[in-house]
Amino acid sequence: MTELRGAPAAADQGTPDEHRTPADPRTRSETFDGENLGPLFNSFQGDVHIQQAVFGASGPGTASPHQATGRVDDKDIRGALEHFVRPAVFDVAATRLVADQIVVLRGRPGIGRRSSALALLREVTGDALFMLSPQVTLAELSTRDYNAGCGYLLLDRPANQEAGDSDFEWLLVRDRLRAQGAFLVVTGSSARAWDDSGVAQLAWAAPDAERVLRARWSVPWPPDEAESLAEALARIEFVADAVALATRLAAGDSVDSATGHLDSRLAKEVAQWFDTGPDRTSVATLAALAFTTGADERTLESSTAVLLRHLDRHVPEPPVEGSEGAGLAQHRLLYNRNPLIRRVRLPTTFGSRGALVFADPGHHRHVVNQLWTRMGVAFWDALHDCLRDIVALGDFFERSTAFGLAVFASAAVEEVLPLLVEWSRGELGSAGQRAAVYALWFMARDDALSASALQIATAWSKQGNPAQRWVGATAFGGQLGAQYPHDAVNVLWQISTQPHTVTGSVELLFGKLFATLVHNGGDAEFVLAHLRAKLDRFPPLGRRPELRRTAVRCTAAVLSATDATSGRYAFVSFLDHAPDRLLLVARLWADVLLHRPERQSGIRTMRAALESMGRHEGDPRPRAEALGAALSAQLDAAELAALRQDFEAFLDRKGTGIGPIVAALLAALRTNPSDK
Structure with a gap:
């Protein structure tokens, strides 16, 4: 296979060697589960400026x-x-x-x-x-x-x-x-x-x-x-x-x-370009760009070569008499001469890099539409094989391929779905599964495609194999769940009560969903209210202890969730905008801290959240004291004393001492509710 090197998006993704053709992804030991959710969400939420620069202000790239x-x-x-x-x-x-x-x-x-x-x-x-x-x-x-x-x-x-x-x-x-x-x-x-x-x-x-x-x-x-x-x-x-x-x-x-x-003018420009009868390489270049938008020249040229190789197999080009001995093809002149392609500079960790994009973001959809209208089955078989090859080459390819599929779905979702189904089942390893999630997230950001993305993710979550159910659930933890929080919460809760049916820890997705909603300014309170209702329905000494444990684990995941870009604890950011919901948050904290299996991790999370407040706020001590007071109101005297003792013992074991923010919380916890 032609060597491909990664084209980093929001930041450099490592050395070029890390993006060379890997072994068959179906034999890789890497798994797509709760252990590697962070990079998935970070790379999607953390490069909004890149998405806007590359994908434009219309179509699936726009929230x-x-x-x-x-x-x-x-x-x-x-x-x-x-x-x-x-x-x-x-x-x-x-x-x-x-x-x-x-x-x-x-x-x-x-x-x-x-x-x-x-x-x-x-x-x-x-x-x-x-x-x-x-x-x-x-x-x-x-x-x-x-x-x-x-x-x-x-x-x-x-x-x-x-x-x-x-x-x-x-x-x-x-x-x-x-x-x-x-x-x-x-x-x-x-x-x-x-x-x-x-x-x-x-x-x-x-x-x-x-x-x-x-x-x-x-x-x-x-x-x-x-x-x-x-x-x-x-x-x-x-x-x-x-x-x-x-x-x-x-x-x-x-x-x-x-x-x-205007869309009509862009459509006309693209149609006129195809009407000129461009050569095989020019068409392949434009098709490759549709699935590697924002790539550098080396990456686009290599991706085009992969597509041409598969086209040679599916649609053999008849030999041209007298073509022997021709000079080296000047591929990069194609970019200069093609009115549908332009060069831009995109920011990276170390400055900026060159990238190739469509001259107008609206050209993207019309290029795909023209390809779909004009090209036969053999072309699309070749393109599918090309996408299978390049999607496993790194994070950039996962996202760019997914974005291209989302744009393609606006023209022919029936052609896109078989690929997404194949990838979601794990047939291309974790890279294909991540790309399937990204594709659903991009589709969710387009009003014309969001309902289709919802149907697809719901079907996978309820009817797929364990790998596919996990992919569907993961989609609900991000942009798709932000669009449809009610559907997301219902699906995630159902799967969390059947953990044997998926390959990851679904409770973590409750946290990702909550953090995504807080980040997007969505109805994050709905997630908290849903878990509050489950905790009330399944009390500590009730008949369904397994559902109580599930509700507590999901709640703990929500309270420990952090924003993908700022690193701030999502529940703290939520309280910034909804300070009147402090009692609701405190009640959830009380349920987590009173559940013995979650006690130590809960204390660890609360301490980390308090210290994080110190990095993001001027003087967070009043807020820490308010949280402590609200929490103490949920506990009786014995529970309060035990929690305070465990909290102080945890700090002693860590040897970090009690800082001023934690001290403010503990001071509030020393107040006996019966004395208020």
């Missing part, structure tokens, strides 16, 4: 700005509706929502269905709005409880669920909503649309692009550019394109510059 389940933040609602433009059928949908308390909007992603759903609900209620999991069934919708006066959104119902829908089931959902006084807007991408079942199911379309533009950029159009602007607006298909155009124009870009980034 969705909203959580996909749970209560919709008021700020998010205001942002979505600030410049909202009503589509043509909005008033019809609003009328039916008032009458039936449910309406279904059908149309493809990117046309503003979510903002339309929020706007419709705000037409009928000023109360709280909640997002439901796309995996909920009509049967569940017709039996669940709703809060009277509140609004609910169910976005992107999967097509496989819609195929089995019946009019009767929809009527049951409508009747349930009417009985409980709630409102529901559902969106789906199925082309099925009708309005005669008692539940309105409307074909949705994007609002007029010019109205969207004028809502955000109200200045008079330049007379000499009005015609070209009108032509550009006529080609816009997605709301985000019109919004981006308005943003660029408002920032002072010329019309020509601003319209140059």
Whole structure:
């Protein structure tokens, strides 16, 4: 196999020799389990600036700005509706929502269905709005409880669920909503649309692009550019394109510059390049770049060589008469001459490095679309073999390949899924499993793909072999769980009660999920509340001691979780933003510290967290004292004395002494609750 050398992303990943072709990854002893979760999460969360520079501000590389389940933040609602433009059928949908308390909007992603759903609900209620999991069934919708006066959104119902829908089931959902006084807007991408079942199911379309533009950029159009602007607006298909155009124009870009980034123009540029009939190497280079975006020249050239080798096997190139004795191919001239490729500089540990990316991040998706439209099965077989070879070559390749697959999934998820299934099962070793997790995380960051990623991870978690179940669970511990925390918590709890079915320690993923939610500003409290409910349901002397132990271990993992980038303890950061939840956190700490098998590790974690506060805050002693006071309120006098004694004994054994922060905690623990 052609030698490949790694192209580090956020930081240099070691010497080039560490990235040379490894032995068959299926024979490697390395395992993908709880012992190596740290690098997985660190490399994904820790290189956001790299992802933005390489992958751009659109597509799977961009974090969705909203959580996909749970209560919709008021700020998010205001942002979505600030410049909202009503589509043509909005008033019809609003009328039916008032009458039936449910309406279904059908149309493809990117046309503003979510903002339309929020706007419709705000037409009928000023109360709280909640997002439901796309995996909920009509049967569940017709039996669940709703809060009277509140609004609910169910976005992107999967097509496989819609195929089995019946009019009767929809009527049951409508009747349930009417009985409980709630409102529901559902969106789906199925082309099925009708309005005669008692539940309105409307074909949705994007609002007029010019109205969207004028809502955000109200200045008079330049007379000499009005015609070209009108032509550009006529080609816009997605709301985000019109919004981006308005943003660029408002920032002072010329019309020509601003319209140059429109999806329709980028699609045309890519199609025109392919129409010129580029040679085999040029096509292979662009295909390789789609799965190694951000690589340096050596890495891209070597990756292209691997793809060409597999193409020679799957799609042999007929010999060209007179080609013998030709000079050495000047591969790097291809990069200079290709209008779809540009060079950038990316930061590294030791400064910066050169990298090759698409001229516009939007070109990436259209290159993959053109390849999928034009190339036959043999080409894709060769590409699959190439990806199997390069994914095992280091962290950069795991992530770049995963990102490429996420982009490819927007064109043909059915072509991507077999590879992800193969890798998730461990058939390419731990590298393939990590790449499968990364791919689901990238898909979760694209509103058009997140529901598919949720379905895939759920299926793996519940039905796969132990290795695949662990991969699915790991996906829920990161970006996918941040998008769908309710699904994530339910899946992780189910698997944690069946540890024999996976190859890793699932309780660690509760901690990763909590840390990810805190890092992203998501609903981290939901994780704590879920574990609080489990601890209350399974008391220390109850009938299910094994579930009590599971709940305590998961809680301990949450309290010991740290942020992947700052290293700060996640529960401390959580309390920064939710100081009124100190009692909840203290109750969880009490359950962990009173559970003897977790006592020593709990004390060790608390001491480390307190010392970490000292590195990240000015004077953390008041916070340490507050935590100690809240903790002491959960313990009786005997428990408090025993905990204080064990804490001091632990410090004595370590020989580190009692610092001022720990002393503040211990001082609060000396207060007897009965004296308060």
